[in-house]
Amino acid sequence: MPETHGSVAASADAASGASSGGVAGRTVLIAGATSASGLAAARALTDAGADVIAVGRDRSKLDDLAEAVPGTRVEVADLGQEESVADLADRLRADGVRLDGVLHLVGGWRGGGGLAGQSDDDYRALEQSLTALRHVSRAFDADLRGSTGAREAIVSSTAVERPLAGGANYAAVKAASEAWARAVGQGFAKAARDAGEPLVAASVVFRVKALSGLESTLADAFVGLWRSDAADVNGTVVALGGGD
Numbered sequence: 001m002p003e004t005h006g007s008v009a010a011s012a013d014a015a016s017g018a019s020s021g022g023v024a025g026r027t028v029l030i031a032g033a034t035s036a037s038g039l040a041a042a043r044a045l046t047d048a049g050a051d052v053i054a055v056g057r058d059r060s061k062l063d064d065l066a067e068a069v070p071g072t073r074v075e076v077a078d079l080g081q082e083e084s085v086a087d088l089a090d091r092l093r094a095d096g097v098r099l100d101g102v103l104h105l106v107g108g109w110r111g112g113g114g115l116a117g118q119s120d121d122d123y124r125a126l127e128q129s130l131t132a133l134r135h136v137s138r139a140f141d142a143d144l145r146g147s148t149g150a151r152e153a154i155v156s157s158t159a160v161e162r163p164l165a166g167g168a169n170y171a172a173v174k175a176a177s178e179a180w181a182r183a184v185g186q187g188f189a190k191a192a193r194d195a196g197e198p199l200v201a202a203s204v205v206f207r208v209k210a211l212s213g214l215e216s217t218l219a220d221a222f223v224g225l226w227r228s229d230a231a232d233v234n235g236t237v238v239a240l241g242g243g244d
């Protein structure tokens with residue numbers, strides 16, 4: 001099991017938590033699924049019995065993914081565009097799909113040149129990952145709140161703990177993404193508390209230094225969230241691969 005670092009207030013909010021008994025039979029969307037980590041996640045989720053919806057902006061990469069992981073539903077959407085995400089949510093709802101999980105993978109890297117090198121152009125490019133996270137989590141928040149066992153996760157970076165001048169843009173976007181993910185978790189905890197029900201949803205931040213070679217570790221950790229009590233993992237930061 002991965003090491004769990006500092007829980008935040010969201011998990012403490014929960015009256016009592018509940019494990020959701022595994023991911024089998026649940027529907028999970030991978031947002032930005034066409035990288036190696038997306039492929040590993042689609043495989044692990046499918047092997048564990050989940051229904052996977054893989055979303056990307058490149059049709060040919062999605063077709064490759066569908067071929068590599070039979071049974072995966074693929075959807076083209078530009079997750080940086082609010083309308084495109086709304087259209088995606090409408091398509092899924094029209095098919096009667098309700099999500100139980102979201103893994104956010106839209107990322108990207110630009111940096112170098114010290115602080116003076118942190119150009120606005122690079123910042124705007126990096127910001128797309130936070131924009132996609134905001135759009136996707138808002139579009140499917142009602143689904144996750146309605147699930148009997150929802151799990152949502154982002155992949156952040158150890159740069160949040162140790163930001164470098166030459167990676168300030170990147171660290172700032174990742175820090176903002178972590179704040180957003182913890183806010184999602186606080187929303188889950190508040191909804192459960194207000195309803196007088198146990199917490200069954202969790203939002204988790206995974207942190208890695210470098211993802212290469214850790215794709216399966218990430219995938220297994222994400223699948224494993226459904227075997228943990230929501231209250232134990234909601235609002236936590238989980239270091240993967242040796243941590244920070």
Ligand SMILES: NC(=O)c1ccc[n+]([C@@H]2O[C@H](COP(=O)([O-])OP(=O)(O)OC[C@H]3O[C@@H](n4cnc5c(N)ncnc54)[C@H](OP(=O)(O)O)[C@@H]3O)[C@@H](O)[C@H]2O)c1
Nearest residue numbers: 032034035037056057078079080105106107108155210211
């Ligand atoms: N790689 C690392 O060492 C590392 C380290 C720390 C944290 N992380 C984080 O881990 C996560 C996964 O990393 P990764 O390298 O697998 O991610 P990635 O390749 O940067 O992004 C994942 C996928 O998202 C897709 N995508 C990008 N913009 C999109 C958009 N607007 N709409 C739809 N799809 C879009 C990309 O598709 P295209 O192929 O079409 O661009 C890509 O296949 C990211 O959040 C990253 O920041 C990675």
